[in-house]
Amino acid sequence: MINGKKVLALLGQPNSGKSTLFNSLTGLKQHVGNWPGKTVEKKEGSFIRNGEEIIVADLPGSYSLSANSDEEMITRDYIASGKADAVCILADSSQLERSLFMLADYAGIQVPCFLVLNLADVAKDQGKEINIKALAEKLSIPVCLLSAPDSKNYESFYKCLDEAFDKKTLLDSAALEKAYEAIEGYSELKSIIPDDAIKGYSSAWLSAKVIEGDKAACEKIIPLLNPESKRKYEAVVAKIQKGSVLTGQCKFAWIDDLLSGVVNKVQKKAEFTKFDKAITHKVWGKPLVILIVIGGLLASFIPALPFMGIGMGISALIAPLQEALLGAGAHPIVTGIICNVVIQSVAYIVQMLGFVFGVTFVFGLLEEVGIMARVSYVFDNTMARFGLQGKSVMPCLVSFGCTMGGAAGARVIDNWGQKVLTIAIAWAVPCGAAWSIIPMLASNFFGAGAVIIIVAILLIMILHMFVTANIFGRILVKKEDRYGMIMELPPYHKPKVGALLRYVLGRTKDTFLRVMKVIIPICLIFWLLSYTATGLPENTILYKIGSFIEPVTKVFGLNWKLFTAFIASSVGKEGAVGVLSALYANTGTIYGAVVGTNAANDIQTLLAVIPKAEALAFMFAITFNVPCIVALAATYQETHSAKWTAIISVYYTIFALILAFIAYHIGLLIWPV
Amino acid sequence: MRNLRDLKVGSEAIVSSISGDARYLSRITSIGITPGCRVRMLKNDKNRPLLIFSRDTMIALNKKESESILIEEVKAV
Incomplete structure (x- = not known):
């Protein structure tokens, strides 16, 4: 009982369809947080049954009730806490023998329970017939069949639930x-x-x-x-x-x-489909996974488009609103904060959110269908070098497009430490915004030498990931927690799109609120620092700070203008060149460049005034800087840890400056001043 | 006696014993691999985990750890 409301806890091995059932039961009425004092994600929701609100706790997925992991400890402690009035134990009908292990491990626990044999449709296709009544008698608890994709057919589930609540049915463990x-x-x-x-x-x-x-x-x-x-x-x-x-x-x-006597014996052969053969192929497996990720990224843009449209619509409101406010006699600072900070941030975030929505949805789908487990298998050896599971390759690949998407995609990693580590190394992957400016800058400054710079960036990326995995891995994924793979490759499931969509919508809303909380204050600070009443950059606070610390930043090859652009690039990389244009050529404002409202970048001016060694330092500094403020906020959202988000950000800033230092001094050797 | 790693693709075997620390034993048991159970090798590629079929389930297992699973080969059905 929680606050007088009945509590149902869901218990099941991975791939037993637990999340799908949870999403179907609760719809949008769910809340994701953390278990107190732990870093394991806690999912709770509620639904109405016979006019009574029932709370559902989704216990973390694990293969047993041993105390091998935080997840299993939380599950055990939750059951011991007496909060649950009934525990719903899920098993996969198509692999009954193995998946009933959880039930066997539960036997002896004195909390009312019932058994749900999920994926009944798959078992039926195999020709398996299960005598539910006989099974219920042997166990003396209610038992029902369930096909999760079929939400109209939940009546037998609810009946079992009622019976477990009313009669407090205990599992017979005598045998x-x-x-x-x-x-x-x-x-x-x-x-x-x-x-x-x-x-x-x-x-x-x-x-x-x-x-x-x-x-x-x-x-x-x-x-x-x-x-x-x-x-x-x-x-x-x-x-x-x-x-x-x-x-x-x-x-x-x-x-x-x-x-015995409950299920007819069906000799099941290994289902090794053509697709399985292809994706687990020695040579073609990895390219196929990368193709799937690219396909997934492209597919993510479809659900993302409406968000982008809305975001741009909001952006379009800014100019008329600004005029109206100024016309009505509002102070320029107030107008600036309302239009350029609040509304511009909202517009920016809404556009980015589309991508988060898309990636969460597509990855969720891949997970539910069973493809993610294959990815884990194919990349196990590669990612084990970083102390990670194979799945971690997905967020890293997505980060070539967008680090925020990568961070959101890290949701499929079920261990907190590995999730944080995955995001930490995914940050080292230069995102689409970096790829859109670095080759352009490099070819302008160095002509054909740009190729060398791009190769160098890719090599440093790999090195960065190794170094980062080594530094953070020690703390996040302890040695005794690093095991070899023991994982089921589940049969392919038909996904339940509706339930997944509702879940993803809920998550996107949560992300939006949390990201707003991070971004608006940072944008506000940045706006104030770069505010100038006269339009001259020399009047900004940024200039005053920048020129004051210039003797230090010069060591890294960054004068105050370049350093300002470097700081701006941690808010948004797209804007870095625009900031330089604003500072060197006076085209547009610093803030406008970062949030993307400045018109043209003046590359010609930059070429004339920035020495090559400094340009080189700058390119490495912004490529490996904090990806952007939205990625930072998404990292906070996924890790639930302000501490780790801050540690990773500071680490990346320092790492970027060290790279700039090295690049600058190599540059000085090539092009002596 | 041979260990699971030596099993050829398409061959079947009965697990005769498993050894390892308490944690490993608990994990391998909970996925359904116990002495007496039948396994069939689906894939045994270089630099990849083993892929076996046991108790109606396709399971990926780390190679190094699988050396502690001893088997007796049987005729495939």
Whole structure:
């Protein structure tokens, strides 16, 4: 119960269709946050059943209830907290034997539950028939079949839910406990360990966990034992070997018994489709994944277009509004803040959001269909070098287009530390905006030498990713948390587009609000710093600060103008050249250049006045600078950590300046002043 | 005895024993690989995880770790 409302918790292995069920039940009524004190994403929502509001908690996905990860600990603690009035355990009907492991691991927990056999449509296609009634009798809990893509057919699900709530149905674990008795030491442990050493967990369940060597359970149990029991306990534990294998065999034997006579035996062959053959191909697998990402990026633009239209519409309001305000006698500073800071930021963010919406949707789709797991397999060895799972390649590839999209795409990574690390290295990938200005600048300044610069940028990118992965990886993905891959490649699922779309819309709204909170203050500060009543850059605060610290920035090859453009490039890279034009040639304003309202860039003037070594330093500085303020805000949104967002930003600023320093001094050797 | 890594593509085997630390054992068990279960090798490429089929499920496994899964080859059905 939470505030007198009933709580339903969803428990299931990855690919059991848990998120789809959660999205279908709650629609837009969901909230994503963090579990208190943990970095695991917490999804909660609600729905109305018989006029009563029911809260749904989506427990983090895991393969078992062992204490191997934060996700599993949170799941266990949540069940022990007594908040859930019923737990809905999901299993995949098409792989019943394996996916009922979660149910077997749950057996012995004294919280009402019911079983949902999801993906019933897939099982039916395999010719599998499941006798639900017989299964429910054996387990003494409600059981139903569910095809998640078929939302009209939830009646049997709701019936089970009602029954679990009303009758507080507990899973019958007697047969499994009987099987455990064959394990040496189990019976002795069970007689020593009290029920409820962890609230809601029976002594049988706890004994099995002790046999499995579950540290968290042992820590709870040991202080409760009297000296004599403790001695016995230690003697038993010392003798146990490969406990998880022993209990695992009992669990699967129990599942076999459960299913005998309940499911018809269908000999299922490995489903290795043509697509699987192609995507897992030794040679063609990786190019195919990259093609999928490019296709996904292009597809992302379709849902993104309406957002861009709205954003541009908002932008178009600025000029008339500005005139009207000034005409009505409003102060230029007030008008500037309203028009150039607030409205311009909103317009900019709405345009960018389209892309976030697109990427979240397309990636969500790839995840739901089952393609993401294949990507993970194909890129496992590559990304393992960074301490990451194969999926992490996706955000990095997307970042060639847009770092904000990359950060949003990191959502598919289920471990927080790996997610933050992925975003941190994805920042090193020069985004579309960098690619739109660097080759242009380079070919203007260095002619054919531009090719060398682009190759150098790509090499530094790879080096940067390695260095960053090394520095941050140590803290974010601890050595003991780095394992080899053990992952299911699920059969392809038909996605539930409607539910996914509602979820993505909700996420986009959340992102919008959070991004606004970050961007408006930063834009405001930047606007104030670059404000000039006379139109001359020398009147801005930026100039005063810039010229004051110029002796320092000169070391990096950046005079105050270049340094100002460098700072501006961390707000938006597209604007960096415009800022230079504004400063060197007086075309437009600094702020206007950054938010994209300045007209022309005056490259000819720049060529005449900027020495080559400084230009070189500048190019490296802005390419590897903080990608842009929207990417920063998206990083904050995805990592839920202001601390890590700040650490990554400062790190990138420093790294960019170091690269500028190196580039500048190499430049001085080539083109001595 | 041979380990899982040695199993050729298309061949089948019964897992005879698994060893490793408690964490590994717990993870490998929870995905359904236990002594006595039948596995079929789907893919065994260089520089890629193994791809096997077991308990109706396609599973990708790290190669190095799979050396601790010992098997007895059986005739494929």
